[in-house]
Amino acid sequence: MNHSHDTIVAIATPPGRGGVGVIRLSGPDSTAIAEKLCGPLPSPRTAALRSFRDPEGATLDSGLVIVFPGPRSFTGEDVVELQGHGSPVVLEMILAACVDFGARRAGPGEFSQRAFLNDRMDLAQAEAVADLIAAATDTAARAAHRSLEGAFSKEVDGLAEALVALRVWVEAALDFPDEEIDFLADGQVAERVAGLRARQEALLERAGTGRLLTSGVRIAIVGRPNAGKSSLLNALSRHDAAIVTEVPGTTRDVLRETITIAGLPVTLADTAGIRETADRVESEGVRRAEREMHAADLIFWVVDATDPEAHPLPGLPQSVPLIRIDNKIDLSGESPSREGRHVRVSAVTGAGLDLLEQVVTEELGLNESGGGEYSARQRHVDAIALAGEHIRRGQAELDASGSGELLAEELRLAADALGEITGRMTSDELLGRIFSSFCIGK
Numbered sequence: 001m002n003h004s005h006d007t008i009v010a011i012a013t014p015p016g017r018g019g020v021g022v023i024r025l026s027g028p029d030s031t032a033i034a035e036k037l038c039g040p041l042p043s044p045r046t047a048a049l050r051s052f053r054d055p056e057g058a059t060l061d062s063g064l065v066i067v068f069p070g071p072r073s074f075t076g077e078d079v080v081e082l083q084g085h086g087s088p089v090v091l092e093m094i095l096a097a098c099v100d101f102g103a104r105r106a107g108p109g110e111f112s113q114r115a116f117l118n119d120r121m122d123l124a125q126a127e128a129v130a131d132l133i134a135a136a137t138d139t140a141a142r143a144a145h146r147s148l149e150g151a152f153s154k155e156v157d158g159l160a161e162a163l164v165a166l167r168v169w170v171e172a173a174l175d176f177p178d179e180e181i182d183f184l185a186d187g188q189v190a191e192r193v194a195g196l197r198a199r200q201e202a203l204l205e206r207a208g209t210g211r212l213l214t215s216g217v218r219i220a221i222v223g224r225p226n227a228g229k230s231s232l233l234n235a236l237s238r239h240d241a242a243i244v245t246e247v248p249g250t251t252r253d254v255l256r257e258t259i260t261i262a263g264l265p266v267t268l269a270d271t272a273g274i275r276e277t278a279d280r281v282e283s284e285g286v287r288r289a290e291r292e293m294h295a296a297d298l299i300f301w302v303v304d305a306t307d308p309e310a311h312p313l314p315g316l317p318q319s320v321p322l323i324r325i326d327n328k329i330d331l332s333g334e335s336p337s338r339e340g341r342h343v344r345v346s347a348v349t350g351a352g353l354d355l356l357e358q359v360v361t362e363e364l365g366l367n368e369s370g371g372g373e374y375s376a377r378q379r380h381v382d383a384i385a386l387a388g389e390h391i392r393r394g395q396a397e398l399d400a401s402g403s404g405e406l407l408a409e410e411l412r413l414a415a416d417a418l419g420e421i422t423g424r425m426t427s428d429e430l431l432g433r434i435f436s437s438f439c440i441g442k
């Protein structure tokens with residue numbers, strides 16, 4: 001199915017100078033436009049050297065031209081790739097010539113959007129293209145590639161299909177009221193609902209990890225003044241990023257450093273030590289520290305192991321997982337150790353920092369070799385969570401009233417929520433929002 005009537009063009013390579021620059025055309029007039037630009041075209045999927053000329057016949061550049069006839073192309077339409085020299089000025093002139101010959105400049109994400117509309121990939125796969133390009137670590141890139149190949153979509157579709165299958169079964173039973181009583185009461189339906197719920201929960205967890213690979217993890221380092229927060233940031237990032245002194249209240253602004261833990265892009269935020277203070281600058285720092293911990297995916301609560309007054313920190317949010325780090329064990333005489341989410345380290349000697357990375361890896365649900373199985377986005381996590389909400393409601397209805405009708409309705413809503421991920425149930429408005437966040441030429 002071809003949805004577009006016009007032909008789009010864009011520079012596909014990043015802005016700036018390079019050895020080669022690629023221009024991509026997609027749409028019904030791609031080959032006609034390319035022919036005007038560079039004469040007779042080579043046979044499909046083979047490269048040929050051509051001169052690129054503007055409508056006046058002036059030569060702009062020479063390079064390779066490759067034709068990918070639809071539907072076996074990235075967008076599903078006729079696509080032509082022009083590979084010229086990687087000069088922004090030259091590429092812009094070739095682009096302008098394509099426009100003169102009848103193409104339209106593509107908007108952000110339009111190539112991917114056409115690929116989606118022509119069923120070349122589902123929405124989660126199209127998003128994975130963008131996530132692959134944006135990947136900050138090799139683990140994130142590998143995970144995005146697995147999503148691009150459909151690993152994530154397959155699990156989402158599998159669960160959606162199982163929800164639909166159970167709904168159909170329940171609805172069929174409702175059509176035979178005499179048997180409904182037995183059918184709903186014999187526990188088989190309840191068992192299947194429970195099975196779907198477990199599947200949804202496992203998927204939610206894996207997607208949560210996949211989301212972290214895409215967006216990165218935010219860790220807030222918080223604690224009392226002088227606990228050694230800035231020293232810990234410097235030790236983990238392996239450079240002298242933050243000012244460290246023996247003066248309590250040294251750090252005021254939030255200072256961020258990005259590191260890699262188990263293949264995951266992690267942004268550490270060093271913050272001001274939390275205490276009551278009359279100093280206006282410091283109290284603003286404390287306010288920012290508190291804001292930072294609420295926005296974090298994980299909190300490092302740093303405690304001075306030599307401080308007998310290391311009472312709990314006020315205002316630690318309940319909703320964010322917390323790792324307690326007893327620091328300065330080189331002074332307290334303790335050994336590096338770990339019990340659950342409690343580790344003992346020295347930011348100065350580096351003892352125990354490996355244990356800390358281990359806790360983080362476990363806490364974020366990463367496997368040993370790092371990373372999850374596929375990449376995902378917050379939007380996907382929200383949709384899976386919503387599906388879980390509907391499954392739970394259906395389960396509650398079944399328990400409370402034994403009503404098959406209400407269960408069937410909740411199962412339908414759960415499957416619809418999952419359909420938003422792959423784009424089966426997605427509104428035009430949402431599609432517009434997703435693709436417009438891509439860059440031009442993608």
Ligand SMILES: Nc1nc2c(ncn2[C@@H]2O[C@H](COP(=O)(O)OP(=O)(O)OP(=O)(O)O)[C@@H](O)[C@H]2O)c(=O)[nH]1
Pocket residue numbers: 223224225226227228229230231232243244245246247248249250251252271272273274327328329330331345346347348349
């Ligand atoms: N011996 C030892 N000293 C440490 C360790 N970590 C930090 N310190 C010292 O403790 C003092 C405070 O360290 P900082 O890293 O500035 O502490 P902070 O928590 O960032 O302090 P504020 O920004 O003021 O809240 C400095 O003199 C550090 O050298 C450690 O593991 N061992």
Ligand SMILES: [K+]
Pocket residue numbers: 225226244245246247248249250251
């Ligand atoms: K300090």
Ligand SMILES: [Mg+2]
Pocket residue numbers: 229230231242243250251270271272273
């Ligand atoms: Mg500090």
